[in-house]
Every structure is written in C-alpha cells, then in structure tokens.
Amino acid sequence: MKxxxxxxxxxxxxxxxxxxxxxxxxxxxxxxxxxxxxxxxIGHLYSMDVDGSLTDRLDKIGVSNGLGWTEDNxxxxxxxxxxxxxxxxxxxxxxxxxxxSIVSSGQVLISEQKLExxxxxxxxxxxxxxxxxxxxxxxxxKNA
Numbered sequence: 001m002k003x004x005x006x007x008x009x010x011x012x013x014x015x016x017x018x019x020x021x022x023x024x025x026x027x028x029x030x031x032x033x034x035x036x037x038x039x040x041x042i043g044h045l046y047s048m049d050v051d052g053s054l055t056d057r058l059d060k061i062g063v064s065n066g067l068g069w070t071e072d073n074x075x076x077x078x079x080x081x082x083x084x085x086x087x088x089x090x091x092x093x094x095x096x097x098x099x100x101s102i103v104s105s106g107q108v109l110i111s112e113q114k115l116e117x118x119x120x121x122x123x124x125x126x127x128x129x130x131x132x133x134x135x136x137x138x139x140x141x142k143n144a
Contacts, residue, residue, distance in 0.1 A: 008054040010046060022067040024076070026050075028096050030057075032064030041082065047096045057098055069093075075101070 010033050021031030027050050034043035045058035062082020069076050069091065076091040076098055089098035 008048060008052070010044065010054070020064040020067065024096065025069055025073050025093055030067050032061060034061065034063045041080075045078065049096070055096065057096070 018031050019034055021029060023029055024047070029048045030045065031048075032043050032045050041060045041062050043059075043061040043063065044056050045061055045064060046054055047057050048054050058078075061080045063080065064078065065081040066077065066079035066086075073093040074091055076089045078087045078089065079085070080087070086104045087100070088102040088104075090101045091098055
C-alpha cells in the first residue's frame with residue numbers, strides 16, 4: 001500500500017474542494033479551494049513552492065477554472081467561473097507574486113490560433129463564447 005503524506009492543510013470544511021490546478025514555469029503548484037455547495041466567493045488561490053511552503057495568493061474567489069502563463073512568464077491568467085471573470089496579473093516568476101493588472105468580466109471570446117502559440121497549452125475551448133480554460137482573451141463587445 002502506498003503511503004500518502006499531507007503537505008499542507010487549507011480549508012477543512014466538509015464541502016470544500018480543489019477544482020483546478022497547474023504548475024507554474026518553475027514548478028510551483030497553483031490551485032484553489034472552493035465551496036461548490038454555496039457558490040459564494042469564499043475560496044482562495046494558493047501556490048505551493050517546491051520546498052512545500054504554501055502561500056495564499058488571492059482570496060474571495062468563486063471557482064477556479066483556468067490558470068496559465070505567457071511565454072515570457074510576466075503575466076499569469078486566472079479564471080473565476082462564478083462571476084465569469086478573467087484576470088491577468090503581473091507575475092514575478094522568481095517569487096510567485098502577483099499584482100492585479102486587468103479584469104475582464106462577462107462573456108469572453110477565445111482566439112484558438114493565439115492560444116497555442118502564445119501560451120503553449122493544448123487546451124481547446126468547447127464553445128467559442130464560453131469562458132473555458134482560456135488564456136488569451138478579448139471581451140465580447142462591439143468595440144473589441
């Protein structure tokens with residue numbers, strides 16, 4: 001039988017769960033905790049360094065459904081599905097710090113051509129006007 005070791009504890013509410021996670025360019029694990037039973041903005045976005053230290057990077061999130069970084073590692077994208085927001089953070093790859101840069105709310109459109117080229121991910125959207133595992137976006141407006 002394999003042994004499982006708990007590295008860190010976060011929200012221990014019975015309805016709390018992790019929904020989405022990804023490793024950043026230097027191996028930090030990023031993931032959220034959320035409460036799918038309430039759909040309230042009580043979740044957090046965490047990063048865990050390779051040494052096991054945990055940092056609470058963002059609070060008051062609904063449900064994380066997309067993380068990604070630009071090729072130059074200067075921008076981190078994050079989707080919060082409950083309010084349908086896409087965040088673009090200034091990102092410091094050395095220490096994992098994020099600072100708010102851009103927030104787009106509502107419907108988003110995805111450029112599939114730019115998705116693979118600029119982000120290096122092979123995630124494909126199922127519907128073009130649905131906020132899915134995105135990374136390169138523009139708002140759905142007449143001026144966009």
